Amino acid sequence: MKNTGDRRRTIYDVAKAAGVSISTASNALNDTGRTNAETRERVRRVAEEIGFRPNALARGLLSKRSHAIGMLTNDTYGRLTLPMAAGVSEVLVDHGVSVFLCATNNDPRLAQLHLEALLDRQVDGIIFTATRLDLTPPVQLSRLPIPVVYVFAEGPADSVTFFPDDEQGARLAVDHLKELGRSRILHITGPRDYLAARIRAQSYLDACGDGAEAMFGDWSEEWGHEAVQTVFARPGAKPDAIFCGSDEIARGVIDALRDLNVEIPTDVAVVGFDNWEVVARQTRPPLTTIDMELKELGHRAGLAILSLSKGEPVPAGITRLPCRLVVRQSCGSPLRSE
């Protein structure tokens, strides 16, 4: 039977019902100032009874902190953004912070519009996310009166930035293959334009040394298929393992290998990258792959923007979060299914 009236309950209603002034009510509810324990209890009980909830707008207006942040992304359909955003939202809701989602579609006009809306709303900070190719924001984000955190994206030199640790992730994959006794490891990955592709490839080359070969192409299944056909058609030794730059590529690779009657994992072991479950789980055999811990990335980005908005110091520069190896059945060794 709480809040039956038409109007929202205000702290004024609480004060009146509890027979105190609004200042006392405020103090009692927030444990500020000096309040008698008995009064405090009464005020709180009354507030509970009439269903009082403080107006965040009024609160924000006064405190100059809106307890909201904006997430600016140009990755609309992305499987990268949403898990990340969920991580951000998840960690921030417990701190009473809400998240505005702004999809820019890579359109500068839209980005500008969203940015202005966010500033007007006095957000405490902004998280900018990019797809992996377009690492730069479609709008000027430096010299803003609020902190900005970059994820999957490049900010100015001294900004706070988060990436997955592509170098370590690639090493994880290669080491796993080596431990299983594979020695002729091939790397099939996406376009050379992508920083992530270059880093992973370099890490792979460093780990494998002589005879290693990185093939750049698209982030597509088709490319994986095509690359395998090329490699198995030409003369010379064939690889006994393939490390793929994405799960999609790995899927194409596996399909092509099957077409060639190459046994997986007996003849060739395959590792992917992304742990995009809907793909990795459905390949036959299920794909061993590298998980970028997107949710954790979101957590860290959320906590960073939270600290920054409070004025607490956060180490600047690029933080790279470790990836995780997810073992399924495309490499052979542990035969338990996941």
Added chain:
Amino acid sequence: MKNTGDRRRTIYDVAKAAGVSISTASNALNDTGRTNAETRERVRRVAEEIGFRPNALARGLLSKRSHAIGMLTNDTYGRLTLPMAAGVSEVLVDHGVSVFLCATNNDPRLAQLHLEALLDRQVDGIIFTATRLDLTPPVQLSRLPIPVVYVFAEGPADSVTFFPDDEQGARLAVDHLKELGRSRILHITGPRDYLAARIRAQSYLDACGDGAEAMFGDWSEEWGHEAVQTVFARPGAKPDAIFCGSDEIARGVIDALRDLNVEIPTDVAVVGFDNWEVVARQTRPPLTTIDMELKELGHRAGLAILSLSKGEPVPAGITRLPCRLVVRQSCGSPLRSE
């Protein structure tokens, strides 16, 4: 050289710089009340110069409309939610409305937390989205002081709800196959628990009549694969077309057909459902499928919540938005590639 100070510019700054009162400044900027054209121009110029932007919190506090809405979803990794949300955000940003993204992970506690946060923020409305299985919200959404719009989800009887038109979508697929001369059409779809699966299957049965068969299973590739194996192993006439309940299933179907050396589309035509590009584009041959127009769904939901929040009437009940047939190469007829 605008806004170099530390403080945000307020309308008070504008008024002072233009030599008028704040009321006049406000009137001039918003075209309210009576203002001399010359004064109005001057105020606007000054506002522009010093980089004044009105504080949305103060504005919302007074007008009791925050020009923000909340999107409550339990579909974290979903390919359904994000395109939809992008549609909502896209259509609303032009009306000066921002969108809070709240991922509930289907956790009632989290849902409650988010809901309270939204109410505290005085959002003008809420859009609730569900995955297709769990159609009911994890939290009480009726009897709220603000309007709610449901998408992919069931609200109370008189609520405003949007779904794709599964019935029409299925008919679209079947009609397409029939027009191409196919007569023995099989339907392989997801779990019977899903309302969408049941509707599509019924529509298919109605259109195909005698001999039609709907096979329920999972929304997985594996199920598509398995179903095809079952059908082609048993005696009797084989289908010359398969209508699948999702693109993932279609993918499994296509893989299984290839394993059986059945030609696509010559021997069997295949239609999917979802137009999930990353799958539909990559199958061989590329998949003809049904697009649910998720972005348009988002547009409509956004406009609906906008109208409701202004107190304008919106037709209650379930609105089903038409699906669209996307022709690629898995059915044969038009050979142009897309």
Added chain:
DNA sequence: CGCGTTTGATAAAACCTTTTAACAGCACAT
């Protein structure tokens, strides 16, 4: 009993904007 100190409560200001009502000035008609 007078004085300083502590306690508990409150009035008022502040945050920034929009809106209402009032006011001064002026032109025009009576």
Added chain:
DNA sequence: ATGTGCTGTTAAAAGGTTTTATCAAACGCG
């Protein structure tokens, strides 16, 4: 000269909360 109507401007209130400064009462102590 008085009244009427219009124009442009402004003071003030309102919206809901937190914080600062003030105040009254009670208390302890010499």
